[in-house]
Amino acid sequence: MKTTTLASLISIGLLMTSQAVASPSEEIITQYNLAAQGDEAKVEYVYQQLEQQIAQDGADPLSLVYLGSTKTLMGRDAFMPWNKMKYTEQGLATISKGLDLLNTQAIPLDQQALRQGLPESLLAKAIAGSTFTSLPDMFNHFERGYDIFLDLLSDPSFKQQNYDAISWVYIYAIQAALKAEDKPQAQVWVADMQVRNPNHSMTVQAEAMLKSAA
Template sequence: MTTFRLALVTACLFSANALAIPSDAAIEIYNKAAQGDESLVEVAHQSFEQHIAERGAEALSLVYLGSTQTLMGRDAWMPWNKMTYTEKGLATIAKGLDLLAANPTPLAEQQTRQGLPESFLAKSLAASTFTLLPEMFNHFDRGYELFLELLDDDEFKQQKYAATAWVYLYAVQAALNAGDMPQAKVWLDQMQQRGAQHPLTQQAANMINSAA
C-alpha cells in the first residue's frame, strides 16, 4: 500500500509539473502568430495569460507571454501602442529569464516542449525576440549574448537538430546583423555538420552567401 501511494503521489506531481508550462498546442498558435498571422496574436496572448492565471507564473510561460506582447506591438497601428506593448513584453520576458536564473533545474527534470527542455526553449525564444526587434528598443546585444551562451552549451549541442535548427537560423541572422560574419560561418558549419540537407541549413547558407 505504501508503494502504491508513493507511486500515486509521484504521478500526480509529474502531472502537475507537466501542466505548469504551456502546451504544445498553445505554442503552435504562437508560432503561427509570430510567422505573420495577426488574427492569432490576441488568441495566443489570452491563452498564455489564462495559463499563468490558472497555474502560476514560471519562466517559459512568461517568456512566451512577453514575446506575444511584442507581437502585439509589431501589429499595432499607433506608435505609442507599439512602444507600450513592446516595452511591456520586454519586461515580461525579463521576469521569465530572471525566474529561470533564480530557479535552475537539471535538464533531466525539465519538461520538454517543441523538442527542447523548457530552459533552452525559453532562452531561445528570448534571444530570437530580442534580436528581431527594431534597434530603438536596445535589446539586440542582450539577445546576441544569449545566442552566444546557448549555442556554446554542450548540453544544447546534444539536443536533436530537428529541434534546434530554427535556433541556429535565428542566431546566424543575428550574427549577420551584428556584422559578425566569422561567427555566422561557425554556426553555419555546425548546422551543415548536423543536417546539410535540412531546409533551415540551406536557408542559413543562402543568407550568408547573400551577405558576403
C-alpha cells in the same frame, strides 16, 4: 519576427514533475507560431490564453517568455506608434521576468519537460533570443539577444539536442550575427550545421543567408 521554422518543430510528450506549474500547451505554442508568422488574428487569443493559464496555475519561465514575446507581437501589429512602444516594452519586461525566474531555478535538463523537442529552459532562451534580436534597434535589446545566442549555442547541452529541434535556433542566431556584422561567428554556426546535417533544409537556408551576405 519571422518564425516559419518554429511551426514545423516536432512536439514531444510532457514530462510530469512533482510540482505542478504552468506551462504553455502545445496548442497554445502552435497558435503562437502562427501569430509570430504574421497571423494577427491569433495574437490576442494567445495572449489571453497565456494570461489565463498563468493566473490559474502560477508563473513559470517558459510561460512568461511566451507571454512577453506575444506582447511584442501586439506591438508589432499596433497601429498607433505609442501603442507599438507600450506593448513592446511591456513584452520585453515580461520576458526579462521569465529569464530572471529561470536563473533562480536549478532543474536539471533531464528533469525538464520537453517542449517543441527541447528542454523548457533551452526553449525559453531561444524564444527570448529570437524576440530580442528581431525587434527594431530603438528598443535596445539586440545585444542582449545576441549574447543569449552566443551563450546558448556554445552550451554543450544545447549541441546535444536533436538537430531538427535546434536548427531553427541557428537560423535566428546567424541572422543576428550578420546583423551585428559578426560574419566570422555566422560562419562558425553555419559550419556547425553542415557537420550536423549538410542536406537539412535549415542548413541549406543558413548557407544561402551567409552567401547573400558576402
